[in-house]
Amino acid sequence: MNKDRIEEAQAEALEACKAAETPEALEGVRITYLGRKGLLPAMMKGLKGLAPGERAAAGRAANAFKEAVTQALAERRRTLQAPAPVAGGPGADTSLPGRWHRLGSMHPVSRVIEEAVRIFGEVGFTVAEGPDIESAYHNFEALNTPPHHPSLDPQDTFWLDSGELLRTQTSPVQIRVMESRQPPVRVITPGRCYRRDTTDATHSANFHQIEGLHVDENGGSLSDLKGVLAHFAHEMMGPEVGVRFRPHFFPFTEPSVECDFSCHVCGGGGCRVCKFSGWIEIAGAGVVDPRVYAKVGYDAERLSGYAFGMGVERIAMVKYGIEDIRMLYDNDVRFLEQFA
Ligand code: DAH
Numbered sequence: 001m002n003k004d005r006i007e008e009a010q011a012e013a014l015e016a017c018k019a020a021e022t023p024e025a026l027e028g029v030r031i032t033y034l035g036r037k038g039l040l041p042a043m044m045k046g047l048k049g050l051a052p053g054e055r056a057a058a059g060r061a062a063n064a065f066k067e068a069v070t071q072a073l074a075e076r077r078r079t080l081q082a083p084a085p086v087a088g089g090p091g092a093d094t095s096l097p098g099r100w101h102r103l104g105s106m107h108p109v110s111r112v113i114e115e116a117v118r119i120f121g122e123v124g125f126t127v128a129e130g131p132d133i134e135s136a137y138h139n140f141e142a143l144n145t146p147p148h149h150p151s152l153d154p155q156d157t158f159w160l161d162s163g164e165l166l167r168t169q170t171s172p173v174q175i176r177v178m179e180s181r182q183p184p185v186r187v188i189t190p191g192r193c194y195r196r197d198t199t200d201a202t203h204s205a206n207f208h209q210i211e212g213l214h215v216d217e218n219g220g221s222l223s224d225l226k227g228v229l230a231h232f233a234h235e236m237m238g239p240e241v242g243v244r245f246r247p248h249f250f251p252f253t254e255p256s257v258e259c260d261f262s263c264h265v266c267g268g269g270g271c272r273v274c275k276f277s278g279w280i281e282i283a284g285a286g287v288v289d290p291r292v293y294a295k296v297g298y299d300a301e302r303l304s305g306y307a308f309g310m311g312v313e314r315i316a317m318v319k320y321g322i323e324d325i326r327m328l329y330d331n332d333v334r335f336l337e338q339f340a
Pocket residue numbers: 168169170171211212250252253256283284285286287306307308309310
């Protein structure tokens with residue numbers, strides 16, 4: 001074989017290496033070209049028969065053949081043996097854009113509830129729950145709400161055909177807890193409430209409350225109630241928050257108060273969130289009316305306690321500076337992902 005034929009054979013051998021799809025096929029290529037009975041030994045032997053002028057060039061070409069084919073075989077072997085590329089591993093194309101997963105975030109309403117459960121939990125309250133579909137008895141009558149009370153009006157309450165209703169407050173869970181256990185009772189009950197309110201920046205037909213109830217033989221006075229709510233306010237909003245109590249009326253507490261927090265958004269100076277009053281109404285509360293104990297068979301002579309019910313959305317709005325309650329229900333991810 002002269003130099004030209006050897007170079008042709010080399011090109012052919014390199015093609016065969018590339019075309020081999022399995023290690024076995026590649027071994028076949030090696031045997032064909034470099035094996036003991038293959039082309040290379042025959043090539044070497046053939047050099048002797050060449051004219052002296054051609055022999056040296058053909059010899060160099062044969063050496064080049066051996067080197068090139070040996071290298072091509074080794075390279076191809078590595079490729080065939082390499083494991084399939086794994087993401088981020090060797091063989092991954094790190095110049096490609098990465099795969100992006102949206103991070104979930106906790107809804108502000110859930111965050112406030114979770115935080116409230118922690119704060120009240122630290123001072124001895126456990127969590128209780130009740131049904132969203134409630135009896136009129138638990139939602140109104142057992143809470144000493146007289147039959148002519150405006151909240152029983154179909155204008156205010158979602159009544160169901162069954163005669164039941166969607167609870168307008170979490171207060172009926174107080175009744176259910178007292179019906180099912182003996183004092184001491186110290187619970188909070190977060191949950192959904194429903195009212196036939198027209199939706200606007202501060203009202204929603206579906207909202208959340210957290211009810212609290214503490215009843216014991218020395219279950220608590222109005223000042224205990226004020227202490228617990230002030231502690232909650234400071235833990236939830238920060239030490240600088242102001243807390244004030246205004247006399248009010250609820251059928252199931254006597255005396256009754258409403259509890260306001262100073263507006264966290266403007267620091268009390270007045271802004272849209274607090275409607276320029278500097279304060280936001282957060283909770284209704286009071287000392288449990290003995291008539292409620294009578295309904296659940298508790299001994300009013302022996303017991304005392306306080307109760308409160310706070311609006312979760314109200315707290316979320318002041319805590320995070322949310323101006324419109326509807327933002328909490330629009331499920332716009334651009335809003336929600338700010339709470340990641
Ligand atoms: N349930 C009342 C409301 O929705 C809030 C409330 C007031 C709850 C006084 C209480 C309470 O437990 O003692 O307006």
